[in-house]
Amino acid sequence: MIDWERVSELRGDVGEEAFAEVRSIFIDEAEKLLSQFEAGGSGKWEENFHFLKSSALNMGFEEVARLCQDAEVRARSGEAGPSDAAAVAASFRASMTEFEQGFNR
Numbered sequence: 547m548i549d550w551e552r553v554s555e556l557r558g559d560v561g562e563e564a565f566a567e568v569r570s571i572f573i574d575e576a577e578k579l580l581s582q583f584e585a586g587g588s589g590k591w592e593e594n595f596h597f598l599k600s601s602a603l604n605m606g607f608e609e610v611a612r613l614c615q616d617a618e619v620r621a622r623s624g625e626a627g628p629s630d631a632a633a634v635a636a637s638f639r640a641s642m643t644e645f646e647q648g649f650n651r
Contacts, residue, residue: 547641548648552606572605576638583631591630592621598634607641610634 557565579594599614617630 547607547609547637547644549606549608550648552603553645553649556604556606569605572601573642575601580631580635580638583628583635591626592618595621595626595630595634602638607638607645609637610641613637 556568560568576598579598582594595614595618599611599618602608602611602614613630613634617626617634620626620630
């Protein structure tokens with residue numbers, strides 16, 4: 547779920563203080579998108595899945611990024627929707643649990 551090498555690389559590149567800020571922004575932005583998804587969707591499925599995919603890749607959330615990539619492709623043809631959003635949300639929550647546990651070791 548988490549690419550710990552990517553997390554270490556990012557932490558090393560930006561430093562601990564900036565990493566904490568990037569982490570916080572990522573979580574806040576992802577939670578906002580997931581709330582939109584859970585509230586009935588979004589008129590911007592492709593754009594939102596793309597944004598979350600990019601952010602997830604940057605933070606090492608591999609599974610979330612993969613699911614967003616798949617949903618983004620489906621959104622281009624009008625096939626993405628609530629089931630994709632639910633899968634992404636479930637993966638994000640599981641990834642966050644793994645991230646927090648691994649991050650605090």
